[in-house]
Amino acid sequence: MDLEAKKKVLRSFTYGLYILTARDGEEYAAGTVNWVTQASFTPPLIALGVKRDSRLHELIGRTGRLALMTLAQDQKQIAQDFFKPTVREGSTLNGHPFEPSPTFGLPLLTELPYWLEAEVRHIFEGGDHSVVVAEVVEAGVRFEAKPLVMWDTGWFYGG
Ligand SMILES: Cc1cc2nc3c(=O)[nH]c(=O)nc-3n(C[C@H](O)[C@H](O)[C@H](O)COP(=O)(O)O)c2cc1C
Structure with a gap:
């Protein structure tokens, strides 16, 4: 295989940027992800690529639950804040306020x-x-907001 071409082709895919979260009791995990797509209308399925050695993977695997939020075009700094390990202080994660989701409390x-x-x-x-x-x-x-788009950030996660 032409590895350079493979990298360029995979990086040519268009992606948004999202914050993925999970929670098991007092354990919280949150991270910025881009490997996300809708995968079915009925039922409404989404598919995500989640790093095997991450806290997110551990908590999502344990609880079977996740929450996903779309970042707005002007929220690049928030995306950067969630490349780092998750720190919860009161009702903030990595310095950003959160509230529990209605169904699962994520x-x-x-x-x-x-x-x-x-x-x-x-x-x-x-x-x-x-x-x-x-x-x-x-x-x-x-x-309502325009979403943050991977290509516009100059970042890559893929290839
Ligand atoms: C630009 C960019 C995109 C990323 N996309 C993903 C992704 O799609 N899936 C994923 O599991 N991790 C992705 N990551 C890595 C996560 O942001 C990182 O592993 C996350 O903060 C989880 O950390 P944890 O180990 O504390 O759970 C991406 C990182 C960067 C820099």
Whole structure:
């Protein structure tokens, strides 16, 4: 295989940027992710690539639950704050306020425009990331905004 071409082709995919969260009791995990897509209308499924050795993977695997929020175009700094390990102080994660989601009590960052809660249906442990397929059970819109797009950030996660 032409490895340079493989990298360029995979990096040509278009991605948004999202904050993924999970929680088991007093344990919280949150991280910025881009490997996200809708995967079915009925039931409403999403598919995500989740790093095998992350806290997110551990908590999502243990609880079978996750929350996902879309970052707005002007929220690049928030994305950066969630490349780091998760620190909870009161009702903030990495310095950003959250509230519990209505169905599962998962952390929802209140600064982000769009959120959903989902219940895991399948985890395919294919490689260094697992493909997590989850069914959306609740969703909300705080305000309308254009989403933050990977290409516009100059970052890459893929290849
Ligand atoms: C640009 C960028 C995109 C990322 N996309 C993903 C992703 O799609 N899936 C993933 O599991 N991790 C992704 N990561 C890594 C997570 O942000 C990081 O592992 C996360 O903060 C989880 O940390 P934890 O080990 O504390 O749970 C990405 C990192 C960067 C810099």
